[in-house]
Amino acid sequence: MITLKNFGIAREILQQRELSLDPEPLEIQNVGDLRTYLFSKYDRLAMVSSVAFAVNEEYAEDHVELRNGDTIAVIPPVSGG
Amino acid sequence: MITLKNFGIAREILQQRELSLDPEPLEIQNVGDLRTYLFSKYDRLAMVSSVAFAVNEEYAEDHVELRNGDTIAVIPPVSGG
Amino acid sequence: MIDIQLRSEALDAQTCLDAVASDKAGGHVLFVGTVRDHTQGKKVNKLDFESYEPMAVKEMHKIAERAMDKWPLLGISVHHRVGELEIGEIPVIIAVSSAHRKEAFAACEFVIDELKKTVPIWKKEYFDDGEVWVAAHP
Amino acid sequence: MIDIQLRSEALDAQTCLDAVASDKAGGHVLFVGTVRDHTQGKKVNKLDFESYEPMAVKEMHKIAERAMDKWPLLGISVHHRVGELEIGEIPVIIAVSSAHRKEAFAACEFVIDELKKTVPIWKKEYFDDGEVWVAAHP
Numbered sequence: 001m002i003t004l005k006n007f008g009i010a011r012e013i014l015q016q017r018e019l020s021l022d023p024e025p026l027e028i029q030n031v032g033d034l035r036t037y038l039f040s041k042y043d044r045l046a047m048v049s050s051v052a053f054a055v056n057e058e059y060a061e062d063h064v065e066l067r068n069g070d071t072i073a074v075i076p077p078v079s080g081g
Numbered sequence: 082m083i084t085l086k087n088f089g090i091a092r093e094i095l096q097q098r099e100l101s102l103d104p105e106p107l108e109i110q111n112v113g114d115l116r117t118y119l120f121s122k123y124d125r126l127a128m129v130s131s132v133a134f135a136v137n138e139e140y141a142e143d144h145v146e147l148r149n150g151d152t153i154a155v156i157p158p159v160s161g162g
Numbered sequence: 163m164i165d166i167q168l169r170s171e172a173l174d175a176q177t178c179l180d181a182v183a184s185d186k187a188g189g190h191v192l193f194v195g196t197v198r199d200h201t202q203g204k205k206v207n208k209l210d211f212e213s214y215e216p217m218a219v220k221e222m223h224k225i226a227e228r229a230m231d232k233w234p235l236l237g238i239s240v241h242h243r244v245g246e247l248e249i250g251e252i253p254v255i256i257a258v259s260s261a262h263r264k265e266a267f268a269a270c271e272f273v274i275d276e277l278k279k280t281v282p283i284w285k286k287e288y289f290d291d292g293e294v295w296v297a298a299h300p
Numbered sequence: 301m302i303d304i305q306l307r308s309e310a311l312d313a314q315t316c317l318d319a320v321a322s323d324k325a326g327g328h329v330l331f332v333g334t335v336r337d338h339t340q341g342k343k344v345n346k347l348d349f350e351s352y353e354p355m356a357v358k359e360m361h362k363i364a365e366r367a368m369d370k371w372p373l374l375g376i377s378v379h380h381r382v383g384e385l386e387i388g389e390i391p392v393i394i395a396v397s398s399a400h401r402k403e404a405f406a407a408c409e410f411v412i413d414e415l416k417k418t419v420p421i422w423k424k425e426y427f428d429d430g431e432v433w434v435a436a437h438p
Contacts, residue, residue: 175314175330176314179332185337185388186336187336189333189334190332190333191329191330191332192313192328192329192331192332193327193330193401193404194327194328194329194330195327195401196325198324198326250321250323263331263412267405270329270405271401271405
């Protein structure tokens with residue numbers, strides 16, 4: 001299982017702050033696969049101007065592999081400051 | 082008569098904060114004449130890296146004429162801040 | 163010296179200045195963000211800041227370390243507020259100290275510029291007629 | 301809004317920030333000078349600031365007005381201390397507010413740079429082995 005943490009508009013679109021996902025039956029092996037899965041399941045997320053991901057609190061590109069127990073943050077455009 | 086106000090190292094070299102001067106007998110007509118007079122009378126002032134003058138609280142170039150009643154500030158390099 | 167804080171209480175400029183104080187410092191530059199009463203012509207009523215706390219703190223540390231590598235600094239303090247803020251309240255304060263002022267200005271501007279690009283904090287603006295997550299849509 | 305003060309009491313950062321506060325401000329940049337414990341490798345014990353008061357205030361006003369002409373600012377506060385200062389004390393604080401931060405950074409740096417060039421204030425540094433008027437000799 002992996003844990004998704006959703007923030008800002010992503011939290012609102014996915015309607016929960018945190019959710020667990022079994023990546024195996026969905027054939028999600030890396031960040032790019034997760035992106036494709038989420039964008040097809042939540043079309044409002046695909047319309048956000050950019051979505052980044054962090055794996056275990058570090059920004060991660062699409063090629064980064066996901067492992068059992070990973071925590072993945074769904075990061076819409078940041079707007080701090 | 083004109084009034085000289087002396088600051089910083091100029092005050093120490095002229096040994097007074099303020100002094101009155103009759104420019105007529107000294108043939109001092111403008112700021113440049115005053116500069117020449119002071120530099121020849123106080124050779125330590127001539128050795129200061131730059132000396133500016135202000136007439137009635139405004140910076141004044143050498144060509145600016147002096148009038149009776151003017152207040153002239155002797156301004157060694159500023160170092161505020 | 164690096165001081166990074168994510169806080170739900172009001173931020174204070176003097177606290178950040180004190181955090182970077184040093185007898186070797188000649189210049190301190192402070193950036194204080196405040197909540198403006200308008201954005202692109204629309205009246206803003208309040209803001210809400212959400213953060214991914216542990217990662218936000220880590221990312222702010224990374225930016226401070228990059229600034230320390232780029233310039234000879236003595237201290238950096240970055241305090242960011244989370245939660246609901248009214249107009250005039252302070253979402254962020256950055257204080258930088260160095261022996262000379264030029265580096266402190268450059269580093270302070272660098273830190274706020276980078277913070278706005280990479281730190282996982284999100285701002286929602288509330289208007290009379292709705293609310294919007296800033297920068298979420300083109 | 302321009303606030304210029306020449307003071308013989310301690311300066312305070314929050315006072316300058318308050319002076320430039322505005323609901324339209326998004327960014328405030330503050331420069332705080334402090335007395336360093338060394339200059340060009342020599343230990344400094346204390347400083348003494350002398351000013352030509354009315355002209356110094358006028359010149360600080362002129363600089364603030366030039367900054368207001370160059371950038372769309374909301375407020376500028378310049379407080380300069382005179383008299384004797386110990387290590388760590390604050391000779392100068394400059395606060396600038398504007399709707400956006402870039403202008404506030406540029407203007408704050410401009411004001412301190414110009415202040416050091418034109419405002420009739422003189423600093424004497426006291427060392428263990430003597431004293432010197434800063435910049436008086438090449």
